[in-house]
Structures are given as structure tokens and as C-alpha cells.
Amino acid sequence: MKLFKLIICFFVIVLSLFSAIVVYGQQNQTEWIPKFIESFEMTDSNFKFYNIKSSVLIEKDIDIDELEGICVGIARNLGYNADELCLKKQKTEIYVNYNDKNTGISIVGVKKNSKEFYIIVDILNNKVYKNIENIYDKLENELKKYSNDVNINICIAGEYTKKLKNTKISDILQKILYNMYAEKIDDIEEENFLSVNAYSKLLKENNLKYLDREMNLNIGIRYSEDDDRTMIYMATPIIKIDY
Structure with missing residues (x-):
């Protein structure tokens, strides 16, 4: 009985440590962003806008309709309503856009060949910058569903x-x-x-x-x-x- 309890305790400890490592990794995924924002605030300038540009290569055999679903899904998971989006579909390209006076998003899906697709996301916000970390994390998580090789540039002005x-x-x-x-x-x-x-x-x-x-x-x-x-x-x- 003592041996059984020891084994149970061992597995509980191991699982707890694993969970802690996972949570720590998630929390530190973009731990630099608060420091980045803090550094911007130290300039004592008046915030004008921030811009996030990202791209990802999807190496998968999908059709243009699936690419459309991916692009619209990215926009929706970033907080944009599907009925507010402007959608344009061409033979090998998808364009998803939304703009108002404070924020805008542009998502382009491009079919390079039957097994290679590019997705390019451009986000602009001129109202607030405190939400940069949340938007950055959401975008990175969305794009990493399709590839681990995600390129993201962030600029604050x-x-x-x-x-x-x-x-x-x-x-x-x-x-x-x-x-x-x-x-x-x-x-x-x-x-x-x-x-x-x-x-x-x-x-x-x-x-x-x-x-x-x-x-x-x-x-x-x-x-x-x-x-x-x-x-x-x-x-x-x-x-x-x-x-």
C-alpha cells in the first residue's frame, strides 16, 4: 500500500511539474512585449498607431475554398465579425479586409502551387496600444496552426x-x-x-x-x-x- 501511494505521489508531482513548465512557457511566449511597450512609453511621445505584419507558408494540399475558410477564420478569431468583412476571391488569391476609423485588418491568401500557400496578415490600430500583447499572441497562435515557421513584425509609432x-x-x-x-x-x-x-x-x-x-x-x-x-x-x- 505504501509503495502504491508513493507511485501515485510520484506521478502527481511529475504531472504538476509538466503543467507548470507548459504554463510558464505560455506565459513567457511574448514576455518581451511589456518591456517593448514600456520602452516606447519612455520616449514621452504621443501614440499614433501600431502595426503588426505577419506571414506564414502553408505546405499542404488545400483548395481555394479551404484557403478562404482559413483567412476568414483568422479574422474571426482575432475578434472581427464575419458579416463585417469584405471578401474578394480570385482564382489563386483570397482577400479579406476590414477597416473603420480606429482599426483595420488585411488578410491575403495566395496559392503558389498545389501544395504551397502563403497567408499574409496586416493589422493597424490607431486608438490603443495596451492590447498589443493579446493581439500578437492570438495572431501567432492562429498562424502556428498551419506552420511553426511564422514571421511577425511589430511596429509602434x-x-x-x-x-x-x-x-x-x-x-x-x-x-x-x-x-x-x-x-x-x-x-x-x-x-x-x-x-x-x-x-x-x-x-x-x-x-x-x-x-x-x-x-x-x-x-x-x-x-x-x-x-x-x-x-x-x-x-x-x-x-x-x-x-
Whole structure:
């Protein structure tokens, strides 16, 4: 009887440890996002929008109707109602869109051949940014249903209602790099424009090859003389919007 109880206790402990590991892994899936948001807030800029761009290659034999179902399903699981979506179907492509004044989503499904399909998702939100982690996790989980090789870029943008002095720009960059445990790799500087590429220890899952090195953090600052405003962009691994 004692042996039986010991065996039961052993299995309970093992199962508990396994459950704890799984939960810990899920909780730390995007543990860098709160730090990413915190670093953006340290810039003291006015939030303008965030953008999430993602893509996945599905290596499976499906038809265009199944691809449509996948694209619509992704939108619905991200919180969009099917009757609000704009759907366009072509012979080898599916387009699913939704836009209002605060948010928008675009999902494109492309049939490359009989066994290869691409899905590209583009999300834009200009109202709130506190929900980035939730949207990112949902999107990643949706795309990982079809492949483990999921590419996601996230960018958050802020605005200053004036031109920033060089000392202020330097201070902003140092705050971001320090808070993200990041090292600058290089920068590109032109008149009224600066782009900084860096490597952060927190963003290893987002690594991208650049100049024979790994990078995963991109910071862009641009001043517009037309409206006397400065925009700042923080992205991982790279800024994928025109700025």
C-alpha cells in the first residue's frame, strides 16, 4: 500500500511539474512585449498607431475554398465579425479586409502551387496600444496552426509636435537601448531622418541577419518640415512601413 501511494505521489508531482513548465512557457511566449511597450512609453511621445505584419507558408494540399475558410477564420478569431468583412476571391488569391476609423485588418491568401500557400496578415490600430500583447499572441497562435515557421513584425509609432534637438534624440535612443538591453549595430543618418539598427537580448526569437550579424530592433526618427512634427518608430525585428 505504501509503495502504491508513493507511485501515485510520484506521478502527481511529475504531472504538476509538466503543467507548470507548459504554463510558464505560455506565459513567457511574448514576455518581451511589456518591456517593448514600456520602452516606447519612455520616449514621452504621443501614440499614433501600431502595426503588426505577419506571414506564414502553408505546405499542404488545400483548395481555394479551404484557403478562404482559413483567412476568414483568422479574422474571426482575432475578434472581427464575419458579416463585417469584405471578401474578394480570385482564382489563386483570397482577400479579406476590414477597416473603420480606429482599426483595420488585411488578410491575403495566395496559392503558389498545389501544395504551397502563403497567408499574409496586416493589422493597424490607431486608438490603443495596451492590447498589443493579446493581439500578437492570438495572431501567432492562429498562424502556428498551419506552420511553426511564422514571421511577425511589430511596429509602434509616436509623435512629437516639434523638431527634436540632437541631444533629445540621443537621450531617447539611449533610454530605449538601455531598457531593451540592446546594443546598437549601426545607424543611417540623413537630414531630418535617423534609423538605428540594434540587437536586444530580449528579442532573440525575432532575430534577423544583417551585415553578417543578428539584429532584432529597429528605431526610426523622422522630422517633417511641412507640419513641424517628428515621428518615432520602434519595431522588431525591422520597420516594415513607409516612413
